Amino acid sequence: MNDNFNFINRSVFDLDDYSAAEIMYILEAAKGMKEINLREYKKIPTLRGKTVCTLFIENSTRTRMSFELAANRLSADVVSFQEATSALSKGESLQDTVYTLNAMGIDLYVIRHSSPGSPQLVNRYSGKPVINGGDGRHAHPTQALLDIFSIWERIGSLKGLKITIVGDILNSRVVRSNLIGMKKLGATVTVCGPRTLMPGQMEEVYGCKVEYDLKTALKDADCVMGLRMQLERQTEGLFPSLEEYTKHYVLSKDTIKWAKKDALIMHPGPMNRGVEILPEIADSTQSIIIEQVANGVAVRMALLFLILGGKAA
Amino acid sequence: MKKLIKNGTVYYKGAFVKKDILIIKDKIAEIKDKITEQADETIDAKGKYIFPGFVDIHCHLRDPGQTYKEDIITGTRAAAKGGFTTVCTMPNTDPVVDNIATVEFIHRRAKDLGYCKVKVIGAITKKIEGKEISEMASMKEGGIVAVSDDGHCVQNGKLMQNCMKYATNYKIPIIIHAEDYNFAGKGQIHSGKIATQLGLSSIPPISEELIIARDIMLAEATKARLHIAHVSSAKSLELIKQAKQKGLNVTCEVTPHHLLLNEEACVHFDSNTKCKPPLRSEFDRLALLEAVNSGLIDCIATDHAPHADYEKELEFDKAPFGINGFEAAFATLYSHLVNKGKMTLERLTEAMTSAPANLLGLKAGVLEKGSPADLTIADLKAKVILEAETMLSKSKNTPWLGKPLQGKIVTTICDGKITWQA
Numbered sequence: 030m031n032d033n034f035n036f037i038n039r040s041v042f043d044l045d046d047y048s049a050a051e052i053m054y055i056l057e058a059a060k061g062m063k064e065i066n067l068r069e070y071k072k073i074p075t076l077r078g079k080t081v082c083t084l085f086i087e088n089s090t091r092t093r094m095s096f097e098l099a100a101n102r103l104s105a106d107v108v109s110f111q112e113a114t115s116a117l118s119k120g121e122s123l124q125d126t127v128y129t130l131n132a133m134g135i136d137l138y139v140i141r142h143s144s145p146g147s148p149q150l151v152n153r154y155s156g157k158p159v160i161n162g163g164d165g166r167h168a169h170p171t172q173a174l175l176d177i178f179s180i181w182e183r184i185g186s187l188k189g190l191k192i193t194i195v196g197d198i199l200n201s202r203v204v205r206s207n208l209i210g211m212k213k214l215g216a217t218v219t220v221c222g223p224r225t226l227m228p229g230q231m232e233e234v235y236g237c238k239v240e241y242d243l244k245t246a247l248k249d250a251d252c253v254m255g256l257r258m259q260l261e262r263q264t265e266g267l268f269p270s271l272e273e274y275t276k277h278y279v280l281s282k283d284t285i286k287w288a289k290k291d292a293l294i295m296h297p298g299p300m301n302r303g304v305e306i307l308p309e310i311a312d313s314t315q316s317i318i319i320e321q322v323a324n325g326v327a328v329r330m331a332l333l334f335l336i337l338g339g340k341a342a
Numbered sequence: 343m344k345k346l347i348k349n350g351t352v353y354y355k356g357a358f359v360k361k362d363i364l365i366i367k368d369k370i371a372e373i374k375d376k377i378t379e380q381a382d383e384t385i386d387a388k389g390k391y392i393f394p395g396f397v398d399i400h401c402h403l404r405d406p407g408q409t410y411k412e413d414i415i416t417g418t419r420a421a422a423k424g425g426f427t428t429v430c431t432m433p434n435t436d437p438v439v440d441n442i443a444t445v446e447f448i449h450r451r452a453k454d455l456g457y458c459k460v461k462v463i464g465a466i467t468k469k470i471e472g473k474e475i476s477e478m479a480s481m482k483e484g485g486i487v488a489v490s491d492d493g494h495c496v497q498n499g500k501l502m503q504n505c506m507k508y509a510t511n512y513k514i515p516i517i518i519h520a521e522d523y524n525f526a527g528k529g530q531i532h533s534g535k536i537a538t539q540l541g542l543s544s545i546p547p548i549s550e551e552l553i554i555a556r557d558i559m560l561a562e563a564t565k566a567r568l569h570i571a572h573v574s575s576a577k578s579l580e581l582i583k584q585a586k587q588k589g590l591n592v593t594c595e596v597t598p599h600h601l602l603l604n605e606e607a608c609v610h611f612d613s614n615t616k617c618k619p620p621l622r623s624e625f626d627r628l629a630l631l632e633a634v635n636s637g638l639i640d641c642i643a644t645d646h647a648p649h650a651d652y653e654k655e656l657e658f659d660k661a662p663f664g665i666n667g668f669e670a671a672f673a674t675l676y677s678h679l680v681n682k683g684k685m686t687l688e689r690l691t692e693a694m695t696s697a698p699a700n701l702l703g704l705k706a707g708v709l710e711k712g713s714p715a716d717l718t719i720a721d722l723k724a725k726v727i728l729e730a731e732t733m734l735s736k737s738k739n740t741p742w743l744g745k746p747l748q749g750k751i752v753t754t755i756c757d758g759k760i761t762w763q764a
Contacts, residue, residue, distance in 0.1 A: 124655055144657030145541045146611030165659070166541030202541060228538040 036335035040152050040159045043168035044210040052210060056178050058331035059324070065102060066326055076105035079337050082135040084151065085162070086112045086123070086142040091298065092162050092172075095322075096139045099329035105337070108135070123147065127154040137337055140164070158336050160329075166202050171332065172297055173206035175325040177214065179317050180252055182324070183293060188215035193246050193288070195278055196256030196305050199226045199267075203256065203297045208235040221246035222256075222278060225267040243278055247287035254295040255280045255306045271304050281307040285315070293317050343367060343382055345758065350387030350719065353394060353691045354709055363392065365715040368757035373711060385753065387719055391687075394695040394709045395427025395458075395716030395756060396672065399702055400492070400517075400571055400595060400643035402664070403429070403460065406447065407436025412648040412736045414448070417668075418457040420735035421646075422761035424668035425751040427458050427716035428699070428706045429646075432492040433465040440465040440476040445484035457761040458754075459716075461487045461704065466505050466516065472496040475505055479512045487702045490517035492571060493618075497523055499556055506557075506566035515567040515702060518557050520578070521618065525549030530659050532620040536605040542659065545620050547575035554578050558585045558592060569701060570594040572645050574619035576629035583638055593701050595643040596630050598671045599741070602678050603627070607741060613654045613661035614741045617647070634693060635685055641697040642690075644671045648737030666740040669733055673726045674742055676749030715758040724750035 034054050044052065065071055081100040085093050093109065100107045110130065127138075131154070138159045140148050145167035152159040163169040180187060192211055198204050198220045211218050212235065219238040220231060231239050240246035247253060258274055268274055280294065294306075294316040302308050311318060345365040352361040354373060362377035363370060372379075403417040412420075421429050431448065433439030439448065445462050452460035464481035468474045470491040478489055489509055495518065496502045509516050529545030531537050537544035554570055558581060561568035570582060573594045585592040599617060604624045607615040615621060633639040647664025654661050672694070679685040699707030706716055726747045730738040754762035 122652065122655070123657060124652075142657065144659045146658045149611055150657065164541075166543075168541070205539070205541060229533060230535040230538055234535045234538050 037338045038158045039336060040148065041170050041332060041336070042148050042159070042161050044170050044173055044206055044213065049213040052174070052177070052213060055174060055328070055331050055335065056181055058335060059174075059178050059327045060182070062330035062334070063324065063327035065330070066323065071102050072104060073102065074104045075334060076100070076103040076337050079105040079136045080108065080134060081105045081137050081139065081333065082108050082110060082130055083162070084110045084130070084138050084140045086140070086147070087163070088112070089141050089163065092141060095325045096162060096329050099326050099333055102326075103330055103333055105333065123150060124154050127151050131155045131157065137333065160332060160336070163202055166200050166205070168206045169202040170206045170210075171325070171329055172203050173210045174332075175321055175328040176203075176207055176254070176295060176297070177210050178324045178328050179295065179321050180293060183317060184251065186215070187211060190216040190251040191219070191249050192216050192252045192254065193219045193221060193250040194254045194256065195221045195243065195246065195280065197226045197258055197262060198222045198231070198256070199228050200259070200262070201256050208237055212236055219246050219250070223268050223274070226262065243284055244287050247284065250288040250292050252293040252295060253280060253285065253288050254297070256297065257299060258301055258305045275304055279305060279307060280310050282309050285310055291315060295321060298322065343758065344379070345755070346377060346379065346381035346384045347387050347392065347719070348377070348384060350390050350392040352392040352709060353688070353695070356688065356692070358391065358687065363709070363717070365755070365758050368715050370709060370711060370713050370715050373709060385719070389721070390752065391720050391722055392709070393425065393691050393718045393720065394707050395718050395754065396425045396694045397698040397704060397707050398426050398429040398644050398646065398668070399641065399698045401429045401431055401646035401667065402434065402648065403431040404435060404648060405451065406444070410736070411650050414451045414460065415455050415457070416734060416736040417646070417648070418452065418460065420668040420733065422457040422754045422756065423734050423751065424670070425672050425718035425720065425754055426668060427718070427754065427756040427761070428461065428704060429458055430461040430463050430487055430702065432463050432490060434470055434493040438465050438469045439463070439481070440468045440470070442477065442480040442484040445481050445486055449485060458756050459706070461702070463488045463490050463492070463517065465489060466491045466509070467496060467501070470494045472498060472501065475508050478509055478514055482512045482514055486514070487704065488515040488517050488569065490519065490571065492517065492519045495519050495521040495523070495553055499560065502557065503560045503564060506560055506564040510564055510566045513567075515569055517569045517571050518553065519571050520550045520553035520557065522549045522552045525552065530616065530620070531608045532605040532622045534605050534623050536608055540609070540611070545618070547577055547622060547626070550575055550619050551577045551581060554581050558582075558590065561592060562588070562590055565591070568592045571643070572597050572600065572619060573630065573639060574600050574622050574626060576626045579629055579633050579638060586638070593640040595641050595698070596634060596639045597643060597645045598667065598675050599665050600627065601630055601634065601642070602674055603741065611658045612741060613656065613658050614665065614739045616658065616661055616663055617645070617665045618663040631679070631684060635689060640701055642675070642693040643698060644668055648735050649739045650737055654739045664739065666735055666737055669735060670728055670740050670742045672720070672751060673728075673747040673749045676722065677747045681748060715755060717755050718751055719753040721750045721752050722748070724748070724752070726750045
């Protein structure tokens with residue numbers, strides 16, 4: 030398989046640990062995996078005997094299902110740990126939880142947690158590779174990989190593309206990982222949203238553009254990604270009302286005209302239809318939102334395969 | 343009992359000079375170029391530096407009530423190992439030091455069991471809840487040297503004004519932990535590029551600056567004696583500078599970690615870098631360093647804040663705030679500041695001895711005939727590596743573990759007794 034890259038037992042905390050060439054290699058592998066997902070019998074024996082634990086301290090049904098399907102299709106055994114029904118809710122520390130699980134013979138952990146940096150802890154406690162399935166506002170590298178895969182599959186190289194991400198940038202782990210990955214592959218990324226939902230020093234940290242005006246942000250965009258706008262930000266005093274937010278930042282037929290004709294429309298889900306995106310756009314021919322979900326399984330299969338050293342099917 | 347310390351380079355009247363020191367019982371009987379008198383014990387300090395015992399006006403001994411983190415024995419042993427002979431412990435224990443009985447309990451425990459002198463800081467408000475004034479006057483009779491709600495901050499400005507008036511009535515200095523809770527919120531680290539990168543919620547400098555501005559104004563109005571703990575931002579320094587220029591009785595301290603580290607230290611989610619106020623930007627750090635050198639910052643205080651391993655060994659945002667300080671303080675400051683020409687050894691010494699002692703009127707911090715025999719002997723060439731196994735503090739929460747340092751405390755003497763010997 031890969032002569033130049035070594036993915037074996039490497040964790041995926043975020044995309045900054047991976048070079049552009051390595052990311053491209055993952056995308057190529059995902060392409061092969063996507064083909065398996067289209068077969069009638071969607072399973073290959075490559076990870077038979079390996080055990081993957083999905084450690085979901087923060088609830089997320091769709092991400093967990095995507096990972097578990099990915100592992101199942103590679104014939105790995107999957108055990109699932111969810112906080113609501115587990116010892117963590119009885120006050121056990123993450124450290125003890127991981128020690129306990131590790132004693133049962135886990136080969137790889139997927140973790141979703143509200144605390145930034147928790148994947149690194151799981152890796153330290155277990156000595157096993159960890160894939161970050163989203164840690165607080167910090168990172169969501171597999172989401173970024175599937176977003177990048179989706180663009181790459183449709184358009185080809187990301188080099189020189191203009192990608193605009195709109196919404197609650199402050200609370201988005203998806204944005205942070207995408208900024209790292211997309212920049213590595215040569216895209217120019219603009220982030221756009223109300224100033225109260227924009228973290229400080231974005232340009233300095235990520236080399237992206239920051240715009241507060243949607244029209245300016247969308248100009249010449251090849252891809253436009255909307256982010257979920259949560260009502261709770263209103264009670265946190267970050268913006269006055271969803272109505273006012275929608276008025277200024279919604280992705281609609283009218284606003285998407287400001288981007289390039291045929292610009293790809295993306296969204297990491299779950300969507301708030303009518304808030305950050307209108308159905309007329311979410312369900313339009315430009316939208317690849319549903320493809321993103323399909324690609325998520327393929328990308329996660331590729332990572333599991335590469336990290337656990339699967340043999341080519 | 344006579345001890346003679348010969349051939350050392352002694353910090354004496356603001357300079358390092360070769361002197362011999364004669365200790366009789368708990369006092370310094372003589373400091374002279376050459377002392378030939380016979381002693382019961384003679385220490386040859388050739389090639390070594392002798393400092394007044396270090397004074398720390400800000401630490402947490404965690405006793406009573408949180409003795410799984412630290413207690414008076416382990417805390418003062420760690421202090422002695424770090425060269426400290428006097429430490430002032432903060433009142434956020436369990437129960438809180440907001441009454442004379444708890445003050446006396448700590449004094450008694452420290453006297454019986456301690457390896458250094460322990461001064462007690464009482465609470466400003468009962469249970470440090472920021473609601474009612476504590477029994478400061480009684481605690482003053484019990485011997486407190488100041489009041490502080492450290493770890494917490496009185497949010498109600500009107501109540502703070504009353505606390506200042508009340509404290510001033512009994513000539514009690516007020517030490518503030520400046521933090522506006524609305525701004526600090528659930529923040530974890532400084533609101534800079536690392537917070538943006540790590541997605542951690544942040545504590546902006548303005549949470550500190552607003553309270554400092556408020557309390558300087560209140561201190562001006564009430565003529566209170568105000569000391570500002572662990573200053574962390576450049577803007578805070580501007581406010582303090584203005585207050586000092588006005589002639590207000592306002593002083594401040596800085597911790598070793600705020601002088602030596604910036605927000606970048608948090609980039610690997612090491613919870614041992616998590617503290618309040620948070621490690622700030624490099625710009626702030628350089629401003630703090632300059633301010634210590636200029637004297638705008640009066641002294642250095644460790645904010646020794648021990649936490650058990652299992653408390654720190656959590657997700658970053660669930661771990662408690664605080665850095666273990668006694669055993670790392672001198673070696674880190676010496677290695678990274680004095681040894682690199684960023685601070686003179688004289689200024690570092692002053693900021694760890696006479697300056698903090700003077701701020702709270704403690705009889706400590708100088709070596710002269712008749713003063714308490716509190717002194718610290720260091721081998722400035724000797725390498726030091728802090729290791730969890732050899733630390734004397736019950737907790738090991740320091741970002742300096744395993745890092746090579748220089749400047750070893752070889753002997754600490756408190757009231758004429760050896761409290762630490764390397």
